[in-house]
Amino acid sequence: MEALDLAVIAEAWVRLFELDSLFYLVLGTLIGLVFGVLPGLGGTTALAILIPFSMNMEPGDAIILMAGVMGVAPTSGAVTAILLNTPGTAPNAATTLDGYPLSQQGKAGLAIGAAAAASGLGGIIGIIFLIAMVPITREIVLMFAPTEFLLLAVLGLVTVSLSTGKKFVKSLIVGLFGLIIASVGYHEVTGEERFTFGIDYLWDGFKLVPVMIGFFAVSEMINLWAKRGSVAGSGEMEAINFRQVLQGCLEPIKRWKVLLRGSAIGTGVGALPGVGGTVAAFMAYTIAVTTAKPSERDSFGKGNIVGVIAPESANNAKEGGALVPTLAFGIPGSAEMAVFLSVLILHGMVPGPTIMTESLDIIWILIAAAAASGVIASVITISAASSIAKLTFVDSRTLVPIVLAFAMIGSYSLDNEIYDVVTTLVFGFVGFLFMKFGFPRIAFPLAIVLGPLMETSYFQTLRIGDGTLSILFDRPQSIVIMLLIVACIAYYLKGFFSRSDSEETPA
Amino acid sequence: MKIKINHNSAWLLTPLTAFAIGTLYVGSSYGPVSAFIPFWASIFMLLTCLFVLFGLDGSNIEDDDSSQTSGQPSSRGVLVAMLWITAFVGLAYFLGLIPAAVVYTFCSMYFFGGKRFLTAAGTSVILGLILFGLFEFILEKELYKGVFVEGFT
Amino acid sequence: MRFLTALVALGLIASAPAQAAFPEKDITIVIPYGPGGGFDTLTRKLSPYIEEYFREKSGKSFNKIKVVPKNMPGASGKKAAVYTAKQKPNGYTVQIFNIPGHGLPYIKGENPGYDIEGYSWLNRVGGDSYVVVVSKEGPYKKLDDLVNKSGDLKIPEQGPGSTSNMANRITWSTLGKGGEYIYGYKSSRDYTTAVLRGDGDVTMLASGSAKRYNKGGDYNILAHFADEVDPAFPGAVNGKDIGHPELHSLGLLRIIAGPPGMSKEVMDEWNNALSYAVNHPDIQAWSAKTGNPVKAYDTTAETKKALMDTLNYFKKFRDVF
Numbered sequence: 001m002e003a004l005d006l007a008v009i010a011e012a013w014v015r016l017f018e019l020d021s022l023f024y025l026v027l028g029t030l031i032g033l034v035f036g037v038l039p040g041l042g043g044t045t046a047l048a049i050l051i052p053f054s055m056n057m058e059p060g061d062a063i064i065l066m067a068g069v070m071g072v073a074p075t076s077g078a079v080t081a082i083l084l085n086t087p088g089t090a091p092n093a094a095t096t097l098d099g100y101p102l103s104q105q106g107k108a109g110l111a112i113g114a115a116a117a118a119s120g121l122g123g124i125i126g127i128i129f130l131i132a133m134v135p136i137t138r139e140i141v142l143m144f145a146p147t148e149f150l151l152l153a154v155l156g157l158v159t160v161s162l163s164t165g166k167k168f169v170k171s172l173i174v175g176l177f178g179l180i181i182a183s184v185g186y187h188e189v190t191g192e193e194r195f196t197f198g199i200d201y202l203w204d205g206f207k208l209v210p211v212m213i214g215f216f217a218v219s220e221m222i223n224l225w226a227k228r229g230s231v232a233g234s235g236e237m238e239a240i241n242f243r244q245v246l247q248g249c250l251e252p253i254k255r256w257k258v259l260l261r262g263s264a265i266g267t268g269v270g271a272l273p274g275v276g277g278t279v280a281a282f283m284a285y286t287i288a289v290t291t292a293k294p295s296e297r298d299s300f301g302k303g304n305i306v307g308v309i310a311p312e313s314a315n316n317a318k319e320g321g322a323l324v325p326t327l328a329f330g331i332p333g334s335a336e337m338a339v340f341l342s343v344l345i346l347h348g349m350v351p352g353p354t355i356m357t358e359s360l361d362i363i364w365i366l367i368a369a370a371a372a373s374g375v376i377a378s379v380i381t382i383s384a385a386s387s388i389a390k391l392t393f394v395d396s397r398t399l400v401p402i403v404l405a406f407a408m409i410g411s412y413s414l415d416n417e418i419y420d421v422v423t424t425l426v427f428g429f430v431g432f433l434f435m436k437f438g439f440p441r442i443a444f445p446l447a448i449v450l451g452p453l454m455e456t457s458y459f460q461t462l463r464i465g466d467g468t469l470s471i472l473f474d475r476p477q478s479i480v481i482m483l484l485i486v487a488c489i490a491y492y493l494k495g496f497f498s499r500s501d502s503e504e505t506p507a
Numbered sequence: 508m509k510i511k512i513n514h515n516s517a518w519l520l521t522p523l524t525a526f527a528i529g530t531l532y533v534g535s536s537y538g539p540v541s542a543f544i545p546f547w548a549s550i551f552m553l554l555t556c557l558f559v560l561f562g563l564d565g566s567n568i569e570d571d572d573s574s575q576t577s578g579q580p581s582s583r584g585v586l587v588a589m590l591w592i593t594a595f596v597g598l599a600y601f602l603g604l605i606p607a608a609v610v611y612t613f614c615s616m617y618f619f620g621g622k623r624f625l626t627a628a629g630t631s632v633i634l635g636l637i638l639f640g641l642f643e644f645i646l647e648k649e650l651y652k653g654v655f656v657e658g659f660t
Numbered sequence: 661m662r663f664l665t666a667l668v669a670l671g672l673i674a675s676a677p678a679q680a681a682f683p684e685k686d687i688t689i690v691i692p693y694g695p696g697g698g699f700d701t702l703t704r705k706l707s708p709y710i711e712e713y714f715r716e717k718s719g720k721s722f723n724k725i726k727v728v729p730k731n732m733p734g735a736s737g738k739k740a741a742v743y744t745a746k747q748k749p750n751g752y753t754v755q756i757f758n759i760p761g762h763g764l765p766y767i768k769g770e771n772p773g774y775d776i777e778g779y780s781w782l783n784r785v786g787g788d789s790y791v792v793v794v795s796k797e798g799p800y801k802k803l804d805d806l807v808n809k810s811g812d813l814k815i816p817e818q819g820p821g822s823t824s825n826m827a828n829r830i831t832w833s834t835l836g837k838g839g840e841y842i843y844g845y846k847s848s849r850d851y852t853t854a855v856l857r858g859d860g861d862v863t864m865l866a867s868g869s870a871k872r873y874n875k876g877g878d879y880n881i882l883a884h885f886a887d888e889v890d891p892a893f894p895g896a897v898n899g900k901d902i903g904h905p906e907l908h909s910l911g912l913l914r915i916i917a918g919p920p921g922m923s924k925e926v927m928d929e930w931n932n933a934l935s936y937a938v939n940h941p942d943i944q945a946w947s948a949k950t951g952n953p954v955k956a957y958d959t960t961a962e963t964k965k966a967l968m969d970t971l972n973y974f975k976k977f978r979d980v981f
Contacts, residue, residue: 048695142857169555176552180530183544189843191820192541203735226588330849345701348949397620404595405608425596437519455544456844463842464859
């Protein structure tokens with residue numbers, strides 16, 4: 001197979017370890033790490049800022065720098081997700097479910113160790129899957145039409161609601177709220193403006209980043225301030241040492257099946273343009289819950305380490321998957337990929353079927369760099385983990401203003417728009433209220449991301465199918481996904497009923 | 508099924524129900540394609556809110572175990588927290604983002620947190636320097652400088 | 661008395677070269693879309709060469725005047741247009757425009773909050789003609805096959821306001837054929853792949869994009885509406901062949917303009933700078949390699965004429981939009 005020419009692959013790795021390449025790789029990784037940790041910034045911002053600098057570099061070096069950033073952001077995003085219940089990037093949202101409870105129990109080091117290791121290993125596995133998929137990238141992209149996207153969006157929303165167990169109905173309310181919020185703005189399909197009330201700021205709808213910062217970071221800060229104390233309500237600060245972190249690192253290896261499943265889901269879902277890492281992470285989480293022993297299922301959401309391993313391996317593996325449509329068709333698999341695409345074009349590389357033949361050497365360098373950066377990021381995170389984790393013991397009166405400052409400034413710096421800060425504040429209140437009254441917030445980011453996808457795909461499906469949804473039953477891919485949806489619901493109902501049965505047994 | 512008004516969550520559910528009704532009203536005025544999500548989402552939201560409000564989902568029973576570990580903050584504590592967080596935005600509006608961050612951090616640590624003056628002041632200033640260095644210097648973003656500099660919008 | 665004279669002389673010296681010394685500080689080029697798209701890529705590619713021109717011209721190669729691209733996405737390009745219109749017309753802020761995209765409100769007779777005719781039009785930098793594209797594996801081998809299909813054509817597209825959508829609507833209404841538009845695809849790449857996948861029958865593309873996307877030979881280009889015959893599209897008919905030469909006026913223009921009221925001297929400077937950048941051998945080579953057509957005019961008058969010709973052509977079809 002031409003694409004898997006071993007000589008070219010080997011050459012790429014040799015090139016990577018040259019001194020100047022290593023410099024760019026580490027630089028990219030560090031930049032990605034810092035940006036991933038600061039709420040509101042994230043990989044996409046880092047990439048966009050680096051574009052002008054990259055233009056003066058050789059294509060190979062530019063690619064390595066960018067790959068360094070991309071490979072890393074989900075890893076550092078996990079750190080804030082675990083420590084502050086604030087996902088650094090949207091795909092880290094699922095990590096908060098079990099990562100934050102672990103922090104509260106004084107086990108932040110464990111969680112970070114597990115997340116870092118899962119991310120690093122997941123990223124590598126994702127790359128391996130990517131390599132396997134390289135020969136059939138075209139077929140994969142052509143197999144998935146709006147019909148499948150519609151069903152995948154539904155699958156995502158269903159699984160996330162179900163993952164909250166008994167709070168399913170409350171979770172649904174949050175999700176529906178998210179759908180409505182997501183519909184504010186100019187509607188792509190009809191050109192009509194919805195819920196803008198003549199306000200220019202709302203023309204494009206609420207921006208994801210300020211909303212998320214508010215909904216997660218600010219709400220958490222309100223809570224922390226009201227509660228007093230520190231994030232870690234129990235446990236001892238001294239317990240967070242390197243040994244705890246190392247213990248965490250070993251977890252993904254011990255539970256390799258979870259790791260493998262998570263990575264597979266990440267790569268697979270990441271390969272579908274637009275669906276992205278958030279869905280991948282949640283699906284991995286939900287499937288981990290579903291496949292756990294019934295006795296263990298209740299411990300999810302309360303600090304089960306598997307709940308950290310699954311989403312983290314998925315959201316790093318997704319980078320590998322997202323390269324599939326990006327390289328094969330020039331259709332970016334994620335927001336980072338969109339920016340990355342422009343870098344490629346600026347350097348004269350044209351993504352598309354021919355990139356596999358024309359620029360194969362660069363592709364392999366990219367893959368090597370992405371894999372390597374994931375590993376480097378993990379190592380750095382793990383080394384710094386025990387120090388970072390001690391943040392969970394910092395008093396609220398000190399921590400809150402600092403985090404708030406970064407959050408609000410981060411939000412503002414997105415577009416130099418003061419209204420973004422107001423948005424952040426407002427959603428901070430909303431998120432806090434949901435939290436206080438026991439409404440699981442987790443459906444919200446997913447609804448915002450998947451809602452528009454679901455809506456657009458719905459209408460595309462109708463048009464493609466000449467006005468009916470019958471096309472859903474004509475395509476084998478669609479039928480498979482529909483069966484998956486049914487299976488998920490069935491699995492949960494079964495678990496739900498068997499649980500209530502056992503509860504009714506008199507003590 | 509017992510129907511019992513869920514008093515605790517009513518504080519949140521009532522505005523949510525009102526929100527759903529409002530969205531339904533506005534949403535149904537849009538064209539058929541545009542109205543699809545707003546219409547159905549708000550109808551379902553209305554139904555589920557009422558469902559929970561009347562305790563039909565059984566949530567009264569294990570109500571508000573909530574995911575937080577330590578004790579629930581008091582309502583007064585919550586109100587103060589919300590006001591204080593808002594204060595940051597207010598402060599930023601007048602002083603600009605970075606000066607507000609410095610002042611706010613100092614006040615939080617010194618007045619509310621009882622930290623020593625030097626600790627509070629030192630942390631605030633260092634924070635200000637880091638923010639300045641990162642955003643204005645490295646990222647070259649011009650941060651909001653407050654109403655006196657930028658003028659009232 | 662001598663002091664006053666000196667003061668006046670100083671004043672005259674201070675004010676006079678304000679125009680001749682342009683530019684003296686950094687320049688901003690506003691991009692109305694996010695990073696990664698065609699406008700963004702082209703602007704970023706050209707910026708260093710524009711910078712080169714201005715530095716040499718002002719003799720400030722040591723002072724390092726910068727030309728800084730600035731993304732300002734929002735409201736499908738409207739946000740940037742409104743912003744640029746409000747800037748000082750001193751030549752330090754300009755914007756790349758999407759024509760007819762930005763001109764759609766003008767074409768439809770609506771007021772978007774900016775006056776498209778009022779800007780100081782500096783020069784064109786890119787732009788393209790349109791082609792009709794179908795899947796090679798599909799049932800349509802020539803343009804007539806599409807016209808003869810029973811029922812409306814299914815056409816995947818990005819959204820109702822895009823230039824390619826306008827091109828589609830004009831073309832098919834000219835040929836007397838109805839079109840059912842499947843909106844919602846994220847980019848031209850996406851909606852073209854949709855044709856390949858079978859979501860729809862046909863769509864239209866800028867010729868540069870068509871060359872890029874067709875490198876693997878997946879598509880058939882059935883028509884190319886331009887006067888020049890392009891060797892990349894053998895077998896494509898043009899407007900004259902089908903009795904509609906006016907379709908050659910269908911086109912996308914990427915033009916740079918500044919706020920209304922710029923002085924003639926500064927506008928001419930910009931025109932020259934942009935011509936310099938566009939015609940630079942590096943840019944020409946990049947353009948050929950990546951399939952991004954570039955082109956500049958010699959005067960601002962020519963630029964303004966091209967703009968108005970395009971807008972007025974599209975205006976004739978306002979009922980179709």
